[in-house]
Amino acid sequence: MPTVIEKIFQRHSKDKVEVGNTIWLDVDLRTARDFAGAQVVKNLLENYDDDYIDDPSKTFFTFDCNAPANTIGYANNQQICREFAKKNGIKVFDVNRGIGSHVVMEEGLAYPSITAVGTDSHFNILGSIGAFGQGMGDVDIAFVFKTGKTWFEVPPTVKVNFIGMPDSRWTAKDLALLCVKELKGKVLGKAIEFYGEIVDKLSLAGRITLASMVTEMGGIIGFIPPNEEVIEFCKKRANKDVEPVYADKDANYEEEIDIDVSNLEPLIALPGNPANVKRVADLPSISVDSIFIGSCTNGREEDMEAAYNILKGKKIAENVVLKIVPATRQVWQYMLDKGIMKGLFDAGAIISHAACGGCASGQIGMTGRGEVQISTSNRNFKGKQGEGDTYLASPETAAASALAGYITGVEE
Amino acid sequence: MRIEGRVWVIEKDGELIDDIDTDMIYHNKYLHITDKEEMAKYAFSNLEGWQDFPEKAKEGDIIIAGENFGCGSSRQHAVDCFIALGIKAIVAKSFGAIYKRNAINSGLAIVECKDIDKAGLKNGDVIEIDLESGDIKKDGKTIVKAKPMSPVQAAIYRAGGLFAYAKSI
Numbered sequence: 001m002p003t004v005i006e007k008i009f010q011r012h013s014k015d016k017v018e019v020g021n022t023i024w025l026d027v028d029l030r031t032a033r034d035f036a037g038a039q040v041v042k043n044l045l046e047n048y049d050d051d052y053i054d055d056p057s058k059t060f061f062t063f064d065c066n067a068p069a070n071t072i073g074y075a076n077n078q079q080i081c082r083e084f085a086k087k088n089g090i091k092v093f094d095v096n097r098g099i100g101s102h103v104v105m106e107e108g109l110a111y112p113s114i115t116a117v118g119t120d121s122h123f124n125i126l127g128s129i130g131a132f133g134q135g136m137g138d139v140d141i142a143f144v145f146k147t148g149k150t151w152f153e154v155p156p157t158v159k160v161n162f163i164g165m166p167d168s169r170w171t172a173k174d175l176a177l178l179c180v181k182e183l184k185g186k187v188l189g190k191a192i193e194f195y196g197e198i199v200d201k202l203s204l205a206g207r208i209t210l211a212s213m214v215t216e217m218g219g220i221i222g223f224i225p226p227n228e229e230v231i232e233f234c235k236k237r238a239n240k241d242v243e244p245v246y247a248d249k250d251a252n253y254e255e256e257i258d259i260d261v262s263n264l265e266p267l268i269a270l271p272g273n274p275a276n277v278k279r280v281a282d283l284p285s286i287s288v289d290s291i292f293i294g295s296c297t298n299g300r301e302e303d304m305e306a307a308y309n310i311l312k313g314k315k316i317a318e319n320v321v322l323k324i325v326p327a328t329r330q331v332w333q334y335m336l337d338k339g340i341m342k343g344l345f346d347a348g349a350i351i352s353h354a355a356c357g358g359c360a361s362g363q364i365g366m367t368g369r370g371e372v373q374i375s376t377s378n379r380n381f382k383g384k385q386g387e388g389d390t391y392l393a394s395p396e397t398a399a400a401s402a403l404a405g406y407i408t409g410v411e412e
Numbered sequence: 413m414r415i416e417g418r419v420w421v422i423e424k425d426g427e428l429i430d431d432i433d434t435d436m437i438y439h440n441k442y443l444h445i446t447d448k449e450e451m452a453k454y455a456f457s458n459l460e461g462w463q464d465f466p467e468k469a470k471e472g473d474i475i476i477a478g479e480n481f482g483c484g485s486s487r488q489h490a491v492d493c494f495i496a497l498g499i500k501a502i503v504a505k506s507f508g509a510i511y512k513r514n515a516i517n518s519g520l521a522i523v524e525c526k527d528i529d530k531a532g533l534k535n536g537d538v539i540e541i542d543l544e545s546g547d548i549k550k551d552g553k554t555i556v557k558a559k560p561m562s563p564v565q566a567a568i569y570r571a572g573g574l575f576a577y578a579k580s581i
Contacts (some may be wrong), residue, residue: 001562006445020562022562022563022564022565035443035487035489036486036487037444038446039446042446043575047575065443071444072444073443073444073445074444077444077446078446120486121484121485121486123486135486135510136486136510136513136514137483137487137488137491137510137514137517138488139488139514139518139573139575140517140552142415142513142575143517143578145574147578151564151568153562153564159453185479185480187478188506188508188509189506189509189512191492208523218483218508218509219478220509238486240499241464242431243578273431280541358484359440360443361440361441361443362441379433379484380432381431381435381436381484382436382458382460383435383436383439383440383458384433384435384484
């Protein structure tokens with residue numbers, strides 16, 4: 001019996017969907033960002049005689065890497081996309097909107113069981129709502145803009161069962177980091193389905209956090225079965241009924257992996273590799289220079305609220321720079337309305353415009369050599385967020401560490 | 413389909429480097445560049461010990477690497493910089509999924525070979541790769557077997573990339 005990815009693919013392909021088969025897949029939602037968007041345009045202009053686009057109503061540019069552009073290179077590339085978009089009737093979610101993979105959910109363009117691609121390696125974040133999303137390079141995306149289709153080798157699916165429920169303090173980020181540690185090397189090029197009480201209880205924001213780090217696990221995408229909250233959100237945003245797919249009980253999994261979460265607690269990835277995960281409690285005292293709270297992994301309302309609850313009425317440690325970047329304009333609005341902006345500002349934070357911010361030489365700035373940073377984002381390979389040493393942790397751990405001035409979990 | 417070339421063994425302390433991510437291959441500070449020839453200058457510019465790769469590499473060379481090569485972002489630059497340098501193939505124990513697609517779509521041969529670390533290759537050795545059978549030969553003898561390319565991958569590669577392939581079907 002088919003798994004989730006196989007069911008979604010079968011709805012979008014005339015070819016036989018079978019693990020290992022390469023199929024032509026119809027793509028419902030096609031996007032490109034300010035990063036790689038200009039190359040998508042260049043590929044289209046260089047390889048085709050006309051600038052016909054398969055379906056402009058399904059095609060979007062989303063500017064989020066460097067928003068607003070703080071280099072001439074990015075500014076030029078954004079303008080190339082704008083001009084192409086205008087000429088071809090494509091909508092642009094410009095530098096005022098936030099992270100594209102989040103904006104398409106907020107706008108109701110992505111909803112359960114659709115297929116979507118973008119020039120963002122974390123576009124598989126859409127597994128959080130039971131949709132197929134995939135990051136691709138500019139050649140692939142140009143081809144999809146032009147034809148509405150892409151080739152895809154049907155990956156095997158690994159079923160991950162979370163066993164137990166933690167009794168102590170935990171966050172979705174800790175769960176995601178545990179998965180990177182446990183699954184890395186076991187799911188390369190494969191789809192994942194996550195099950196267990198702990199995922200049933202995850203909010204949409206928590207699901208986004210877990211699904212976003214499937215890229216760091218090496219997986220193609222991780223599906224979380226949509227619950228009532230997710231279905232209601234998507235129905236409201238898309239303004240129509242949605243049809244989520246669920247795997248059959250005896251679906252064709254390549255492997256089942258059990259992960260015990262009963263002892264889950266605050267975790268942190270050490271600089272250099274997201275899979276180098278340790279318990280926060282096991283770290284020696286390490287002083288921090290800067291903290292980044294945001295990104296497609298931890299930039300939602302709930303993440304900002306979690307940081308606010310720890311920081312409100314307090315001051316961050318001297319000599320610590322706290323950078324906060326909401327994922328989208330909607331999150332910004334929420335922070336304004338709830339007084340979170342003021343609370344974080346009073347605690348000493350810098351709050352930037354909504355976007356990616358920290359990962360691709362974004363607008364919030366980079367780390368310098370020797371600088372120790374805790375980031376709530378998803379990757380800490382050398383050089384990714386500057387030349388400093390980046391630790392990956394939850395907004396809670398990041399906020400608690402901002403107060404302490406050294407790496408620490410939240411005190412009970 | 414055969415490729416013959418001189419190899420660069422991307423290692424540190426005698427071990428193939430695993431998890432070479434796209435920021436080590438092509439750093440995000442150069443992402444605004446859209447001219448492929450210019451990208452060549454920055455291949456491996458953030459990989460410790462290999463920053464001088466663009467000066468050393470020659471047209472026709474082959475890269476040998478460890479697990480999960482090209483993990484990380486979706487940037488095509490991380491493929492295009494090697495194509496611009498004239499690299500003909502990358503042999504690795506495994507590849508990041510997006511990287512693999514990007515390479516195939518641009519007509520760069522990627523060869524998955526679990527046992528490449530056991531082949532005893534040194535910088536400058538000349539090998540021959542049969543993409544269809546997966547045989548990797550040195551001095552005419554098969555030294556190790558790679559995973560053969562899938563039919564679709566082979567068809568796209570043979571056509572010279574995705575755009576050329578699409579015109580041919």
